[in-house]
Amino acid sequence: MDKSTYVLGISCFYHDASAALLKDGVIVAAAEEERFTRKKHDTSFPANAIKYCLKSQNIKINDLDYVGFYEKPFLKFERVLYQHLDSFPKSYKTFVSALPSWFNEKLRVTKIMKKKMKCKKPILFIEHHLAHAASSFLVSPFKEAAILTIDGVGEWTTTTYGFGKDKDITLLKEIRFPHSIGLLYSTITAYLGFSVNNSEYKVMGLSPYGNMNKKTNPYYRKLKKVMDVKDDGSYKLDMSYFVYHYYDRMPSKKLCVLLEGPISKRGEEMTQRHKDIAAALQMITEEIITKILNHVHNETKSKNIVIAGGVALNSVYNGKILKNTPFKKIWIQPNSSDGGTSIGVASYIYHTLLGNERNYVFNNAYLGPEFSTSDVKKFLEDSEIKYSEFKNEKELVKTTAKLISESNVIGWFQGRMEWGPRALGARSILSDPTNPKMQEVLNSKVKHREKFRPFAPVVCAEDAGKYFECDKPLPDPVDYMLMVYPIKKKWHSVIPAVTHVDGSGRLQTIKRNQNSLYYDLIKEFGKISGIPILINTSFNIRGEPIVCTPYDAYKCMMGTGIDYLIMDKFIIKREDNLKHAWDSEKYAKD
Ligand SMILES: [Fe+2]
Structure with a gap:
């Protein structure tokens, strides 16, 4: 019998809904609901994300030891009541339109969990900013740290600070x-x-x-x-x-x-x-x-x-x-907004409430669904998609790097999906940062987004200092595209497609032990071009969530101008499959 302790954290009904699963204090699965429902920032009850978390560990809902929710709904409702009463009658219309969602779902989390998931476990609720604080500190590399949380609003709190020590968190002021x-x-x-x-x-x-x-x-x-x-x-x-x-x-x-x-x-x-x-x-x-x-x-x-x-x-x-x-x-956890609080509440239950020592440091954002080689092959065969198979990883890396150096736009779909709002080399679109036209190409072919928005570079961690004026030693959050740094002046004209108007870049660094295929690809591109940096942008059309499944990835490629999809060990050329082409431009949303 499995003696592990499983804790599920849930966040929903306000911002990005998500679920995260801890096994003996280790985050074994986490995902946002939007990736499954294909509705960007989906706030609804994360039934799909929960099912994914359970399936990833081959457990059932009532095998869970604890379930936690990322805020205290009644306390939040109290604030909503006060806020509207305070401004009555100006607030009347907004208040009346908000009421059904409170009575139908926001105040009924336990019932919804019971009804939709057949969950018999009680749910623990913790305050929102405590969930934020825990989502960062309890999975950080620090035994002690100062903590700052800032968001729009939780129940009442909008900003709070305090400190964390071992498994305890003390919030001092708000x-x-x-x-x-x-x-x-x-x-x-x-x-x-x-x-x-x-x-x-x-x-x-x-x-x-x-x-x-x-x-x-x-x-x-x-x-x-x-x-x-x-x-x-x-x-x-x-x-x-x-x-x-x-x-x-x-x-x-x-x-x-x-x-x-x-x-x-x-x-x-x-x-x-x-x-x-x-x-x-x-x-x-x-x-x-x-x-x-x-x-x-x-x-x-x-x-x-x-x-x-x-x-x-x-x-x-x-x-x-x-x-x-x-x-x-x-330290900042990659999913630092509300989507990440499911990790916070689960960690808080396991460590702070149950008193278990911290045994885990967040160092890998690949916590989402994955698809085996046979899953991907079956999808390609069933959908009558023309493809080729690489002999081995070496050939995959060499061919892909060459295609990128020839100005092709690559859809890159490998391994488990990333946790958080940024694509980090599992569901990414990759291209050549040295091509001065690449920003325009990506915008017209794929992203259809505002001209002023920059594209981001990815570089192997040990090369970052050569190209960027970054902090030394490199802080861990750079691995999750959470820090913008100036690009050294001499490189501005060399990597124009990722150099923002002020000379900065929102870089992602990657270590080989985090994602060896992605790391090797960047290095291989460096061998060809002399610059071991790639453009990394999220694998989606504007207004859509990042792709999750092989179907999402293929559909995205065929609706855009992505030239090749490198999915698991397979290469799919857009031009070979034009019968599936469609035009995503009309579909692109904000
Ligand atoms: Fe928040």
Whole structure:
């Protein structure tokens, strides 16, 4: 009989729904629901992700020892009630439209688990920011660390800090709703015409096109008016500039007057004013977090910092943390926003509540579904797809590197799917960063995305220092594309397709023990081109989740201009299968 302890963590009904499974404290499976349902940022109950986690270990739902949920729904509902009563009657419409989802699902997690999954186990609920803190600290390489969590909002909390020691977490202070850096960032995201809880990273990508000088960017001074920030980083927003606390829109009319224009329409051309606003927001966000981090360091005296919450995906700022603060080491879990809290609650139950020693450090993001060679072959045969089979890995690597060097766009589908929002070499689109036209090619052939958004480079860990001005030693979060660093000037013109307008790159580093095939491919491309770097972008069409199955990958290739799909040990050429072609451009969403 299996004496292992299994703990399942669940996150859903607000942002990206997910499930994660711990076996004796080790994360053995984790995935977001969107990958299975094909709805980007799917918030619904993660039945598919749960089934995947259980199947991966060959266990049944009632073999689980504990099940945990990433927040306390009744406490959150209390906040929603207060928030709407406070603004009544302005809030009436939003409140009434929100009620069914609370009564039908958000307050009925235990019942849904029982009904949909036939789960007889009780569910443990922990506070949202504790789940964030645990999702980072308890799987970090640190025995002790300062902790900072920042997001839009949990139950009441929007920002909190504290410290972790061994298996315990102590949160010391918090900032509460409606004051929130995350919601400020989302408000400006909405103001610039992008979708909230989805496109904040686009605003971050837009910011270097704006004026990054605090003295001469007029919107920096203006945006500073919407909040009061103290020296310790504690802050309050002036709520007259916002309406998110009672309305289904975020910026108020007063904010539009302040920023000298109406809310932008979806897809509107970004002018210099928009770019300067994005730059001002990024500068202010960085300024506040730096103040908070300096204060947290003073209070905790730790050399180590772990960060979680949606704001921890601000890779532009993450790359500056060790330079701007006294912290010496940093850790961020790749799925640092709400999707990652399923890991947090499961780890908190296993270590903090049950008292088990920590025996696991997160060092591998490949936690999702995988497909065997025979699964892939069966799919190809059943779908009457023309393909060839590589003799061995060496041939696969050599052929793929050559195809990339000849400016082909490659769909790369290998092993277990990545955990978190970034493709990390399991479900990636790869191409040549030395080709000055490649950004345009990728945009027109595959991604159909905004011109201002950069593509990201992947480099083997030991080569990073040659091309990037990165922290030394290289922090672990760089493995998960969580830090942006300046590219050394002499390489800007050599790798133009991954050099952003400000000379930076959001790099991913890879170690051979994490993904040997991917690592060998980068090295082989280096042998051919002299540059051991590839463009790595997520394997999806804009608006779709990253592909999960062989079918998703093939469908994506045939709807776009991806030239070859390298799937397991098979190579599939788009041109050989044109009978399955379709046009994804009309389908691309935000
Ligand atoms: Fe959150």
